[in-house]
Amino acid sequence: MSVDPEMRDALLAAVPGLRAFAISLSGQVDRADDLVQDTLLRALANIDRFERGTNLNAWLFTILRNLFHSEFRKRRREVEDPDGSLAGRLQIQPEQGAHLDFEDFREALNKLPADQREALLLVGASGFSYEEAANICGCAVGTIKSRVNRARSRLAALLAVDGVEDLGPDRTTRAALQTAAL
Template sequence: MPMVEEKDDFKRLMLAALPALRAFAVSLAGQPDKADDLVQDTIMKAWGKRDSFIMGTNIKAWLFTILRNEFYSQMRKRGREVQDTEGYHTQRLAVHPAQYGSLDLQDFRHALSQLPDDQREAIILIGASGFSYEEAAEICGCAIGTIKSRVSRARVRLQELLNVTGNYDYGPDNMSAQVTMRSF
């Protein structure tokens, strides 16, 4: 009988995680219908691998890992193909220079490396890994308020290191924005 109860517990926990899974899928896929397909694929894989899940551990993190891996697997399979037999999309194609993004990422990584370990860990768990403050506090073995404080201090320090003062400090400069935003 314990196997039936464990299966029911797994099912209940998995169903409780669906809203968060869908939100994460929408943020990755960008489209609700593709996100729903991604969540469905994730649930199917998780159900098939339920024997490898250890009850009492973080099912949300386990499911998010499956979803993320599934998303990137699908992206690799699909590649960057677009149906454009008439060349309509190709004629309208304009992108920002890639080197700016690479340089910005390089600057960000350098600034991130200058943060104290506890602040870097907190901001990565919250900002990049998608954990809640409660989950991050549990992972770090500290109070929720401590995590919130570390994230806040890390954000302020990153703004200082990157010389960010407002929304206009993000994205392309004014000249390249005008070029890529023009309509044909």
């Protein structure tokens, strides 16, 4: 089977977004890479089913999402580590504040219900419109909007973000920077 160069380039251009989505779903880089590879293989095997002129990324993200859910059902017997405590004991904790903030964000993201996390990642991180995310998830646009809104509110509460001033450096760092500027 041969794929025309334009389609090949479009598939390759989708890989970074697919990988980011797969990492956010699985929480493991190795599994995410496997998911992306399986997604591309399945897409290539079924390329004749793709309707040219429609959204290739949405089609690929739907394949990846379906593969993830199928794999999740198969892996139920594996040891789960939803709060990251096991993984936390196996790795060196980062020393830089940004890494700690990212870990806090990741933990908060993992505390969201799966449907809210998925909707937020599709719309907020992957850049899909509400309509495209609804098609990928197989639900109504209003449902996606509601899930994204609830996810954003819950994340803000979990991270104790009350406003824009809570983003970026903490108060102590801002004070030190202001003092240094004087």
